[in-house]
Amino acid sequence: QKEVEQDPGPLSVPEGAIVSLNCTYSNSAFQYFMWYRQYSRKGPELLMYTYSSGNKEDGRFTAQVDKSSKYISLFIRDSQPSDSATYLCAMSKYGQNFVFGPGTRLSVLP
Amino acid sequence: KAGVTQTPRYLIKTRGQQVTLSCSPISGHRSVSWYQQTPGQGLQFLFEYFSETQRNKGNFPGRFSGRQFSNSRSEMNVSTLELGDSALYLCASSPGHTDSPLHFGNGTRLTVT
Numbered sequence: 201q202k203e204v205e206q207d208p209g210p211l212s213v214p215e216g217a218i219v220s221l222n223c224t225y226s227n228s229a230f231q232y233f234m235w236y237r238q239y240s241r242k243g244p245e246l247l248m249y250t251y252s253s254g255n256k257e258d259g260r261f262t263a264q265v266d267k268s269s270k271y272i273s274l275f276i277r278d279s280q281p282s283d284s285a286t287y288l289c290a291m292s293k294y295g296q297n298f299v300f301g302p303g304t305r306l307s308v309l310p
Numbered sequence: 311k312a313g314v315t316q317t318p319r320y321l322i323k324t325r326g327q328q329v330t331l332s333c334s335p336i337s338g339h340r341s342v343s344w345y346q347q348t349p350g351q352g353l354q355f356l357f358e359y360f361s362e363t364q365r366n367k368g369n370f371p372g373r374f375s376g377r378q379f380s381n382s383r384s385e386m387n388v389s390t391l392e393l394g395d396s397a398l399y400l401c402a403s404s405p406g407h408t409d410s411p412l413h414f415g416n417g418t419r420l421t422v423t
Contacts, residue, residue: 232411243314246414251409288352288353290412295408296366297343
């Protein structure tokens with residue numbers, strides 16, 4: 201079993217839909233959680249960063265962490281075609297390198 | 311503020327050769343991490359350097375090595391290239407605090423023929 205699991209997709213949604221992206225993890229020592237967006241032929245771009253259970257909102261993006269269930273989510277409201285990309289979750293333990301999920305490919309259709 | 315800069319963007323090498331990739335971190339960032347990204351394995355951690363010292367290392371063979379200079383710029387070297395080394399190599403920088411998120415460059419696409 202991999203440390204971080206993520207549905208690879210592809211996930212296709214119509215423009216304006218609410219998108220839910222999820223990751224599960226097996227190591228309860230993970231404390232820091234991030235979401236990245238990666239466009240084709242580009243490096244990952246940091247979207248959200250959190251270290252506590254609960255919700256964190258930034259514009260159209262909401263990151264949710266449930267440490268008791270070892271489950272994190274990223275919600276995208278009013279999705280746009282420009283949101284079409286691969287979304288990567290990442291997490292780490294104190295003092296250790298970040299471990300990435302395999303990524304979910306998202307397509308937002310106009 | 312300029313982002314993380316990686317050079318070159320593309321490289322084509324032959325099996326058995328060696329290659330050096332370069333990374334300039336965001337100004338003020340003291341930590342540089344290197345990742346290998348492939349379609350099958352995703353992002354895999356190679357190593358991290360902080361203040362010219364390797365602080366963490368992933369599970370890659372000794373053919374993969376790196377170093378960091380006093381200005382925080384970093385280089386990664388792969389010797390005796392194999393076909394399986396074809397990948398996108400990503401460099402990420404951070405201020406270096408334990409909970410600092412990573413900021414990535416656009417990577418170097420290495421193709422080994």
